[in-house]
Amino acid sequence: GFFIRCRDTFLFVNILQFALVTLMYWNIGKGKYWKILFYGSVAGCIASILESGTVAFICRESTKGKTYSNVFTFFVAEFFWICNEYSIPLLNLVKMKAFTNGKASKIVNHTVLTIFPLFAICRFWIGYVRSKFSVIKMDDIDNTHGVTFALMAIADLVCTISIIYYVRKHNKQELIKTSNITHYIERSSYAILVCVDAVSIILAVLCFIPTYFSSVPKSIPLPLHCIKCAFLLILATDALLFKYEANTSSVQSSESYKYKNSYDTYNYNKSRNNFSMETSNHS
Template identity: 45%
Template sequence: MNIKELFYKPTNATKYTPSTGTCTGSESGLLDNIYLMFKNTFFFSYVIQFLLVWLMYKFAGSGRYWKMLFIASIAGLFAASIENITLATICSGAHEIIEEINAQTAISGIEQDKNTIYKGKVIMFLLAEPFWIITEYSIPILNLIKMKAISKGKVAKIIKYSIYVLGIPFSVIRFTIGFNRYMNGYLNDDYIKILHGFAFGIMAAADIICTIFIIYFVNKYNRRVSNGNNLTDYIQQSSYTILITVDFVSLFLSILCIYVNVFSNHIVPFTPNSATPFHCVKSVFLLILAVDALLFKYGANNSTSLQNSSENTTLKAISENYGSKNKSALSIGKPYNTTFNGSMNLSTIGSPTVVNPNVSTVNNISTSNSVNLKSPKVSNISAYGYNDSFDGYSPGTSRNNSVNYSSKTIVKNYTNENNNKKSFEIKAYPPQQFGFLYNQSDYSPMDYNNYRNNY
């Protein structure tokens, strides 16, 4: 057995045989054939997929994940264009040719040799295969990008090389499909469909491996992080669903392609066309992943915006509450404390204290994030907290003659006032982003800026 016999299985079918799905006999001119390809094949899905992925990549995407999506969509468009333009070319005038052959057969009573009339090698079918390999095996590579960003340990390296190794038999099978199409001059027969089933099975195996370890690494990361957020829930509800759906479709497509072409006793619902719905979904895998990535990106933006808005609202409440206390302090000549820190308890501001009038008094408050609050009238307050235009001074009384305000600073004690016991606490939790957004070390905090730069 030579190499050709190993990869090529000759048949008596031709491009006009209905089961090959090549020329239906209704084709006419070249342009009309191209137009019909949008309806009769998956050509339209690859065109729409490219346009939408390109728009999302241009206006919303960046980073390795989006670049891979864009490259794969271009490859899918090239592969579909080469294949369908080739079909339109070799099937031009098919209707007239078939009618002429049938007429000659009816007159002579001798059936023409279809192998000599219809068959011919079509090199373009083989040239389209590298693009099919890129666009189809990009799905496991995209999942690998997700997984590699979550963990870069020994296990992640083993999985990475496993995915690369699985790409070798996948490529060999795809080139075998292209070689048979090239030699026979048509798209499909039972042998080619079975080869498709094995190719889809390898792709499904690679997808499932990545999905299992993505879920494992994300759950392991979440257990190490004490403070979760709703973004993690979104990852689990959305991205997990998409990952599992893609795996499910690839696996069932592989099983059905092999089963319905190996066993001739077709039973409902496993008819010869039962794999078609799954094949339709597979043709837009990249578009599904792009939409999910876009929703995830804006979901992350909204989550971060809501978190920042909540923190700003908390700071504003602290500012208003603390500012009102300082206004009351001004009415009795207390020092105005303009600096405090983010994590505090306003129930223990201080106790009555006599301080050096030459030294500004600032209360010590527990700190985590420094915040500066300024009174609207801070420019009218002296270093000691006095108001230069304070109404307590009579027109005829100088400040040096004022007993109440010249020698000491009075700090009101709020400790014993129950209605003022309000505790405010600010906690800044770093937003957690999904791993495929950027590269990072094992289980390190997921930084939002890196996410935006790379995704």
């Protein structure tokens, strides 16, 4: 059905994401945020190639009916999936630190880093089961996937609440309140942060539903899982638009300052000329 067909997009989404994020990174990317985006997309590309390549190898027509065990490439791929998927909470931490480095920021940072070992253990368990039974999907894998999505949702939600709180707190300052950059953060980044959290939460629920309701197809999480695979590309595009907004705002401020100076200079010169003419007439 439709849900099953979405599985075929995982490889191509990650390759396209890697290509576009790399292009953005080499042209305009600077700082820790862009490095995480780049390395996360590299990890996702490698993981999807390993996983898809392994499936293509063991599912050949010539090996039909042959059983495999200890397919280690599935386990190796999990190293890269961990780096790819948990880069999202790390990116949110970088965003949050742009607004505060206080005690609350450290608490959020410790919370996200504490969740990471649990997330990694779940992902390695998925890799172990896949390697042992040479399969991509089974009930154990689906349920563990649900746990990983739930852990990511918690980490993302903690960061999102913190970011929204600190941005609103900064908006109370008159200088930042009138900033186009902060307006862009409110208008765009808020929506993206909330969407990322929503997708992770819904995915966590969808992974468990087929286990308890046999009438629900096991492939139901796949469409949202495909969207989740493109999160780094979405965040990179958002960062690109943010940079454009910041540059545009800077240029407009500079032009406004130059215009004001030129206008003041014009009025000053005009006053001097009028004064000189009046002096000459009196003479």
